[in-house]
Amino acid sequence: MAKGAQPKRPSIHDVARRAGVSAATVSKVMHGVPTVKAENAERVFEAVRQLGYRADPLASDLRRSKRRIIGAIVPELESEFFGSIVTHLERLAERRGYTLVAASSGESEEREAEILRRMEDWRVAGVVLAPVRDEHGPAGEMMRAQGMTGVMIDRVLSDKTFDTVSADSLSASAEVARELADRGHRHVLVIGLGEQGACVRARLEGFRRTAEALDPQMRIDVLLSESSVEPLRGAIRDYFSRGERPTAVFSLFLKGTLVALSEFRRRGWHCPDDISLIGFDDAEWMQVTWPSIAAVVQPVERIAAHAMERLFRRIDGETGPPMARLEPCRFLVRESIGMPRQERRQGPKISVVET
């Protein structure tokens, strides 16, 4: 709580009065306009110092009809990935004198739209949108309709209006397929969220195409849950209960990796002896557990940096066709990948691959 009376901060007029000049002059001094007598400038600085004056960004933005606010919309803030994305975006926005206002859509497209409306109310200079679904969701449509400036990241491939920046899912998944094929896996279960349209499709195709090229006999089962994680858990449970025994599971998203692990645990299967596991998306804990979990690491920092770079270009008026950027991932092979049970005989071919 505060003390009794809020002292109310000094305005530009208070500074002007104290310095014995007009508000216009104060403004000029604050912006380094050179047509001010050195003596007056000095008095202004002195008054600013004495009063502890700092301009109100709201009033300033209002007058200039240009808001130094960037909006960021992510599906959730609880994950390392998006938390890290937002942290980077925050720093990058700050560096240019902008304030980042982050909001989480909670994996709901209605909330996403709601937040976007609010951002538009705020007349933000630009929006970084990590859509719940993909670039074809309602949020993108709204941004188009409102003529907003923005870029899309993560669960996107390319868009006809907005710049997009995402991980190169296709190549990364191909890497995963190569690793599994090399180790002799011939029956792999891939799990994912169907809702995450283009992104999941890319990860799936990257895996499938490479796997089939390397081993046409490889059996690839796919379980996709449309919207949320729990149905997927049920589907996996059913799948295993039917007696399916793939030798490896490739999860296309972080929560799926958790679900896979917990299903292994329910059945008392040990990883990688009984089954191998690879996840798209790395997390800090994955390298300290037994076994450590192999994962595709998304280039968080580069995605954030590139997204901001594109966004500010557009804010600064750059025109031209939207760009679709794919940032390369790194694939960390860890202990959760082993040889398939029945092929233990072959020598291990261990490789660390960077994409």
Add this chain to the structure above:
Amino acid sequence: MAKGAQPKRPSIHDVARRAGVSAATVSKVMHGVPTVKAENAERVFEAVRQLGYRADPLASDLRRSKRRIIGAIVPELESEFFGSIVTHLERLAERRGYTLVAASSGESEEREAEILRRMEDWRVAGVVLAPVRDEHGPAGEMMRAQGMTGVMIDRVLSDKTFDTVSADSLSASAEVARELADRGHRHVLVIGLGEQGACVRARLEGFRRTAEALDPQMRIDVLLSESSVEPLRGAIRDYFSRGERPTAVFSLFLKGTLVALSEFRRRGWHCPDDISLIGFDDAEWMQVTWPSIAAVVQPVERIAAHAMERLFRRIDGETGPPMARLEPCRFLVRESIGMPRQERRQGPKISVVET
């Protein structure tokens, strides 16, 4: 990117013109002031609908000199805990028509101060501060000096100016001590970050007092790193290298749990057979790994809810002494707690090593 010309959104005057009334009337209609002829109200609504008008919160806040913005400052956004805190705060602020502006201090007090200054520039209505250190850091001092309205959460106990809301670390740690003592552990290593003053002290004391009460012979070693995690890792490594063999490790914070696990792994120790582990702070992955990791679950939602409750009370002008709220934790006993391998006595009963 946007289309060519930003259409520029309609202002209240555009609505007024279209409805054939004055801006003042439009404002009244929008706020449900009853002294407007029904017919005029109808025309205003119609104009609003046609133009898609929505008030600019900046202009509105400026005029009313009351900003509907809440600032939130957390040490980091990458963790489940703070990500979740911010998500809850966001919803709660929204529910009252406020916008949450979250910022992360990156565990740096300088950045914390910097962010606070920026929030004060924005004249936010209130601040939820999760300080890097504790309630006695510079941020609290700044808030006091500026007469800001705010509450402090998480790494705090109680403050002479601001309401505080945090987990009941003392009781939770006592419970941990009880569990370990019950299982016969008589040599425990406690690790934490000394920087997190009062909070760590509470967790430590809660543990120590109960442990000593239950088993005066229990040996409790404490490793605290002042500021960051890496020195702590080194200290733990040294500690084990010296031949110390506690039968359990109690980590007072999440990252410490990770570090402990990775040190176990380096040495090929298995948990819980070789050593038990308990962490303050739960995470989703802890229940799906082998072994699952015992943890103290902080009542995130209640902390957020209570913090916002207090904050809005203060914003609404409530006076009175600051309240210090402690929310009870849950302790999840999982597989990482076992029986001590063998009871070994050695060295001093209590030793504190600071790095």
Add this chain to the structure above:
DNA sequence: AACTGACGATAAATCGATTTCCCAATCTTG
């Protein structure tokens, strides 16, 4: 008919900055 209220609506001030003129004082120059 003149007066009083009640009711609705609006012009104008305001919030705190920025920016556009325009004016006054000083300086050049013929």
Add this chain to the structure above:
DNA sequence: CAAGATTGGGAAATCGATTTATCGTCAGTT
């Protein structure tokens, strides 16, 4: 010394909403 060119500074408009103070109308009173 007068006319023109600078230079520095300020009054006022503006951004988009809210709020105050005022004004006009019409109904009801006396």
